[in-house]
Amino acid sequence: MSDFVHLHLHDQYSILDGYGKASQYCELANKLGYKAMALTNHGNVDGVIKWQQSCKAAGIKSIVGIEAYMVPDLRIKKEKEKRYHVVLLAKNNAGFNSLLRMLTVANLDGFYYRPRIDPALLLEHCGDLVVGGACLESYINMEGGIDLLKQLGKKTDVYLEVMPHAMREQAKFNQHVMKVASDLKVPVVATNDCHYPEKHHAKLQEVLLAMQSKKKWKDKGFAAGANRDVIAKGAEMLGVPLDDLMAEVIAGMREQAAALGLDGSLAGQGG
Numbered sequence: 583m584s585d586f587v588h589l590h591l592h593d594q595y596s597i598l599d600g601y602g603k604a605s606q607y608c609e610l611a612n613k614l615g616y617k618a619m620a621l622t623n624h625g626n627v628d629g630v631i632k633w634q635q636s637c638k639a640a641g642i643k644s645i646v647g648i649e650a651y652m653v654p655d656l657r658i659k660k661e662k663e664k665r666y667h668v669v670l671l672a673k674n675n676a677g678f679n680s681l682l683r684m685l686t687v688a689n690l691d692g693f694y695y696r697p698r699i700d701p702a703l704l705l706e707h708c709g710d711l712v713v714g715g716a717c718l719e720s721y722i723n724m725e726g727g728i729d730l731l732k733q734l735g736k737k738t739d740v741y742l743e744v745m746p747h748a749m750r751e752q753a754k755f756n757q758h759v760m761k762v763a764s765d766l767k768v769p770v771v772a773t774n775d776c777h778y779p780e781k782h783h784a785k786l787q788e789v790l791l792a793m794q795s796k797k798k799w800k801d802k803g804f805a806a807g808a809n810r811d812v813i814a815k816g817a818e819m820l821g822v823p824l825d826d827l828m829a830e831v832i833a834g835m836r837e838q839a840a841a842l843g844l845d846g847s848l849a850g851q852g853g
């Protein structure tokens with residue numbers, strides 16, 4: 583369990599799609615013996631300082647990233663567009679700066695309901711990032727998504743994600759991911775797309791989602807998705823061990839994440 587690294591996780595800064603403070607996640611993760619954990623909120627890095635402080639207090643290596651919204655062309659804004667997801671993890675300070683640059687463009691030029699990036703922007707700034715496949719809304723499902731994965735793979739480290747959620751679409755997508763990964767020789771990691779620290783928080787996450795989608799409780803047209811807590815479903819449970827390359831990437835990131843401390847005092851963070 584303790585070698586598992588959560589690489590896809592949302593906290594209270596995930597804009598009404600994530601419940602739980604960094605400190606709650608980190609205290610729990612510490613008890614469970616996790617050594618490193620990533621924060622990947624939707625389209626922003628606002629929670630990063632608290633995340634790093636909480637990780638430091640709990641003796642956990644912090645990995646910093648986002649789950650970005652991707653469209654084919656960020657300048658085109660049309661009703662009912664489909665937005666895709668991509669997880670971006672900073673390898674080092676330069677990677678964090680790349681995230682900030684992309685988020686600036688996403689907010690100033692690409693904003694349309696959400697801050698949006700596109701393949702051209704990502705390819706320009708991906709050098710110090712590790713690019714993860716994200717969830718059912720993965721960018722690999724976008725038109726040209728597989729080609730983008732190949733291009734990204736030439737420029738930096740990429741991986742795809744399988745998730746243990748008990749939904750037919752997820753099981754089907756997991757199979758698709760394994761096939762693409764094996765065809766293109768891309769590593770696969772298991773993630774839980776955590777949206778709350780503990781199981782009994784699932785209902786609170788549903789309340790947040792209801793607020794975000796402006797739905798009433800009785801409408802029930804929303805669902806938090808079960809088992810998106812931090813405890814559940816480590817890689818071992820899926821039988822999908824962390825690939826050697828990813829393990830190496832993560833090992834490097836553990837060291838480099840320390841240098842990301844925005845207040846400076848976190849530099850050299852150990853553990």
Ligand SMILES: [Zn+2]
Nearest residue numbers: 667716717719
């Ligand atoms: Zn997603």
Ligand SMILES: [Zn+2]
Nearest residue numbers: 590649717775
């Ligand atoms: Zn997510």
